[in-house]
Amino acid sequence: MSILPRYPALRLRRTRAHGWSRALFREHRLSPADLVWPLFIGSGDADEEPVATLPGVSRWSVPQIAARAREAVSLGIPCIALFPNTPHDRRTARGEEALNPDNLICQAIRAVRDACGDAIGIMTDVALDPYTSHGQDGVLDSRGRIANDATVEILAQQALVQARAGADIIAPSDMMDGRVGAIRRALEEEGCHDVQILSYAAKFASAFYGPFRDAVGSGGLLKGDKKTYQMDPANGDEALREIALDIAEGADAVMVKPGLAYLDIIWRAREAFGVPVFAYQVSGEYALTTIGAAAGVGDRDALMMEKLLAFKRAGATGIVTYFARDAARLLSD
Ligand code: PBG
Secondary structure, X not given: OOOOXXXXXXXXXXXXXXXXXXXXXXXXXXXXXXEEEEEEEOOOOOOEEEOOOOOOOEEEOHHHHHHHHHHHHHHOOOEEEEEEOOOHHHOEOOOHHHHOOOOHHHHHHHHHHHHHHHHOEEEEEEOOOOOEOOOOOOOEOOOOOEOHHHHHHHHHHHHHHHHHHOOOEEEXXXXXXXXXXXXXXXXXXXXXXXXXXXXXXXXXXXXXXXXXXXXXXXXXXXXXXXXXXXXXXXXXXHHHHHHHHHHHHOOOEEEEEOOHHHHHHHHHHHHHHOOOEEEEEOHHHHHHHHHHHHOOOOOHHHHHHHHHHHHHHOOOOEEEEOOHHHHHHHHHO
16 A cells, blocks of 8 residues: 555546546456346245335245246356245155155256256255245254254255255255264265355344245244344354364355345455355345335336445355346346
8 A cells, every 4th residue: 555646646436537547447247157046936826925114025936937037047147046835734843845855946946957967056945944834944852952963864854855856055054063074975975076055154143034935935933033043143253263163174165145144254255265145135035125126216227236246345155135136137238
């Protein structure tokens, strides 16, 4: 910094004076290839069920999920992330439906693979909350606490079920200790050497997940909170320890979640480890932006793009966002 000339020799407004110059000096760019599109799989007969608390987002039938995947390919979005809304009569205390090779998520994986072949990456959620009758991400012990090691065994099986159906990226979102290592070992033993693990390494016990829980139907079931496994929003150093552990256990990439309120964690993880770090711009962030824009706070597209760009500036490798289709359309115009 010491070699900088001073005003008036230096006028930083000079490079901002024209559109061409702003384009030339732009440090970060968003492209459709930065985006992962989360898709909810519906269990009813309807092709499309709008999610009331996520305006513009729907649950789709399995054939419609395949159609969305084709749309993603045509827009240059490289990857989708699948989340099932398991029928309520299939939710149990131990979430057995997670291991059913013909469950909703496995049906959707196969449908997308049939429709798109290798042209798109399929990321799948490993956690038990869409399958449990109590809405927690793990199984409970006799005193009602989330049992870590018993849950990890099930998660490793769940990952295998998804990998056998054709998932490319296993994304554990449960925050149990030791699950990345257990999943990696299970995948290696099964010969799934190329199946990636993108671990939700720093996932915070956040108030921004409400609409997602509506979308997967776990919100009404959940009693209490997830604070014994998801992280305290006050902790940054601990987030780095979580990330370090997951990398050591074999994660190919890590996720920070939620997004905008945790940009410092993305930045610190990149600086500390130089590994691929993804941001999850979660349901509450999407909903607040969309509802705020509708209420006249600002232009939806502009709010969306500014927030997405912030992730790139913070060093994110990619962004999981419900805006993926809208943003990709805007970028390709
Ligand atoms: C749970 C899971 C959650 C989200 C993704 N996976 C919610 C939770 O932890 O309760 C939230 C995503 C979002 O809000 O968009 N395994």
